[in-house]
Amino acid sequence: TQLLEQSPQFLSIQEGENLTVYCNSSSVFSSLQWYRQEPGEGPVLLVTVVTGGEVKKLKRLTFQFGDARKDSSLHITAAQPGDTGLYLCAGALGGGSYIPTFGRGTSLIVHP
Amino acid sequence: KAGVTQTPRYLIKTRGQQVTLSCSPISGHRSVSWYQQTPGQGLQFLFEYFSETQRNKGNFPGRFSGRQFSNSRSEMNVSTLELGDSALYLCASSLGSRDNEQFFGPGTRLTVL
Numbered sequence: 001t002q003l004l005e006q007s008p009q010f011l012s013i014q015e016g017e018n019l020t021v022y023c024n025s026s027s028v029f030s031s032l033q034w035y036r037q038e039p040g041e042g043p044v045l046l047v048t049v050v051t052g053g054e055v056k057k058l059k060r061l062t063f064q065f066g067d068a069r070k071d072s073s074l075h076i077t078a079a080q081p082g083d084t085g086l087y088l089c090a091g092a093l094g095g096g097s098y099i100p101t102f103g104r105g106t107s108l109i110v111h112p
Numbered sequence: 113k114a115g116v117t118q119t120p121r122y123l124i125k126t127r128g129q130q131v132t133l134s135c136s137p138i139s140g141h142r143s144v145s146w147y148q149q150t151p152g153q154g155l156q157f158l159f160e161y162f163s164e165t166q167r168n169k170g171n172f173p174g175r176f177s178g179r180q181f182s183n184s185r186s187e188m189n190v191s192t193l194e195l196g197d198s199a200l201y202l203c204a205s206s207l208g209s210r211d212n213e214q215f216f217g218p219g220t221r222l223t224v225l
Contacts, residue, residue, distance in 0.1 A: 042116070042202050042216025043155070088155060098210050099168050102147075104154035 003027060004091055006103035014111050016078055021106040023089035024071045030092050032072050034063055037086040037105070046074075079110045114138070116205050116217035124223045130191040133220045137184050137205030143167075144186040145214065146178060149200040161186055162208050190222075198224045 005024045013019055023032070031050040035043035047056050049065035049072060056063045060083075062075040076083055086105045092098055117136045125131050137144050145168075146158040157170040161180035178188045184205075190197055200221050204214035 041218050042204070044216070045213050048213075090155075092210070098160075099157050099170060101157075102155035 003101045004089055004103035006087075006089060006106050008106060009104070010107050012109045012111070013079055015080055017110075018075070018077050019079055019108070020073055020075045021087055021108070022071065022073050023091075023103050025091065026070065027091070027093060028069050030069070032065055032069075032092075033090045033100075034072070034074055035088040035090065037088060038084075043086075043088055076108075079108075081110045081112050084108060084110050116203060116215050118201075118203055118217040118220050120220060121218065122221045122223075124225060125193050126225050127193055127195060129193050130189065131193060131222060133188045133190075133201055133203075133222075135186045135188070135203035135205075135217060137186070137203075138215055141205035141207055141215075142184055143206045143208035143212070144180055144184065145204045145206075146186070146188050147202045147204065148172070149202055149219070150198075155202070158188070193224045195224050198222060 003025055007022050031048055033048045034046045036046055037043040047063045052067045052069045054065045060077045064073045086107050088102055088105045090100045090102045092100055119134045135144055143162045145160040147155050149155045158172050158176055159166055159178055160168040164180045175191045180186045200219045202216050202219045204216045206212040206214045
């Protein structure tokens with residue numbers, strides 16, 4: 001059982017469309033991160049959210065952390081081909097040790 | 113400054129063999145974490161080393177081990193390879209505090225035949 005469930009698993013859209021990907025859990029996370037991974041590369045951190053209800057914007061990307069800190073969403077406005085990649089969410093449970101948990105990712109393809 | 117480097121980038125082994133992967137962190141970073149990425153399981157945490165000591169460990173069998181040297185470079189070893197060990201192995205470095213950003217390397221693609 002995956003601690004962090006991401007949906008949808010795959011997304012294929014046209015340039016200019018909007019999209020939202022979700023990251024859900026039954027556990028409470030002290031913080032949650034979103035990464036983008038391109039083929040042949042390691043994941044690159046996009047944002048970290050730590051406060052329930054927090055909303056962060058990064059150009060055309062909007063990230064939201066749920067009030068209960070169990071879920072998060074990533075919304076992309078006017079998607080571009082350069083947004084193509086695997087989007088991963090990762091959460092840190094509370095406590096002294098830090099063992100990050102990753103979702104399986106949403107594979108996004110944006111067609112020109 | 114240079115990013116995280118991993119060697120080799122690609123590796124083919126047969127069942128029963130062992131393999132050693134190497135990771136050089138960003139200069140100044142003292143924490144190195146290792147992850148296994150497969151299509152079925154996604155990205156899973158193997159272990160983290162900080163100042164030459166294993167600080168955190170994921171849920172992998174003892175065939176998976178690692179170490180860190182005084183210059184923060186790290187190696188990961190997998191013994192008695194199984195077909196299911198075929199994966200992309202990623203390492204990530206950070207300054208070492210819980211909230212520090214992790215920077216990932218490009219990974220080593222291991223294929224076990």
